Amino acid sequence: MHITPYQNISLPKTAADTMESLRLAHCSDIHLDGDHYHHDQYVEAGDYYRASFEKVLVEMRNHGPDIMLLAGDLFDANSATKETIEWSMELIADQPCPVAMIPGNHDCLIEGGIYHRHDFKAIPNLTFITAEEGETLWIEEFGVAVWGKGMIDHSPNFSPIGGRPDRPIGCEFYIGMGHGIHVPHGEPSHRSSPIHMAEIEDSPFDYLALGHHHAAMKLVTNGVTASYCGSPTDTVGGAATYAMIEIDKANGTKLEILAVPGTETD
Numbered sequence: 001m002h003i004t005p006y007q008n009i010s011l012p013k014t015a016a017d018t019m020e021s022l023r024l025a026h027c028s029d030i031h032l033d034g035d036h037y038h039h040d041q042y043v044e045a046g047d048y049y050r051a052s053f054e055k056v057l058v059e060m061r062n063h064g065p066d067i068m069l070l071a072g073d074l075f076d077a078n079s080a081t082k083e084t085i086e087w088s089m090e091l092i093a094d095q096p097c098p099v100a101m102i103p104g105n106h107d108c109l110i111e112g113g114i115y116h117r118h119d120f121k122a123i124p125n126l127t128f129i130t131a132e133e134g135e136t137l138w139i140e141e142f143g144v145a146v147w148g149k150g151m152i153d154h155s156p157n158f159s160p161i162g163g164r165p166d167r168p169i170g171c172e173f174y175i176g177m178g179h180g181i182h183v184p185h186g187e188p189s190h191r192s193s194p195i196h197m198a199e200i201e202d203s204p205f206d207y208l209a210l211g212h213h214h215a216a217m218k219l220v221t222n223g224v225t226a227s228y229c230g231s232p233t234d235t236v237g238g239a240a241t242y243a244m245i246e247i248d249k250a251n252g253t254k255l256e257i258l259a260v261p262g263t264e265t266d
């Protein structure tokens, strides 16, 4: 397959030191190759999911993000077709900025799964987190550290943001990523891939990008900014949505959930 070479943004090596703010676009739960119905119409499923992903990428690019985040479930199932997988790899490679991604439960890292069949780490502008115990990867041009885990098994034993490390030395901006169920204070924790509110409140990230809930959810508390950005292919929250984030070193993090135009259901 052909991957278009990534056109690196030509920032000087010291740019991160002098950058006062970082702009992120956060998208999740795209579910490529899904087969659901939308707006009470039969839609050619593959076309709908691909078109919606392309559309949200255009919307995000219009905000001029420094980095795009894909917080899991890019694919609806590990049985996604080779054609769709290669199409998505080329699309990611075509984005004019770095992209950071974690797998979700639908496209988890089981043996023989998508990310074993196709080498997403070969996509030049993609920072792809796969370590089950968690790993910190760097997007050096911006002095950004991204931490997350590669989900293998969506089970109560998997803790998507459990054991997150403190802010790494030398990092200008610290981003966390997680895919799992939000567990509010006081609720039982028997569910798979739980992300407890207390863990979110305790987290050291400038921004925590979450995925799994298709209705967007802003979680801003105790000086921590996190969100489930919703899904570009599911309007369960009233529209297809994504999030835009501005991390400002002096003024903290600003978060906006935005609807993809034309997808509002009321």
Ligand SMILES: [Mn+2]
Pocket (backbone or CB within 6 Å): 072, 073, 104, 105, 106, 179, 211, 212, 213
């Ligand atoms: Mn999910």
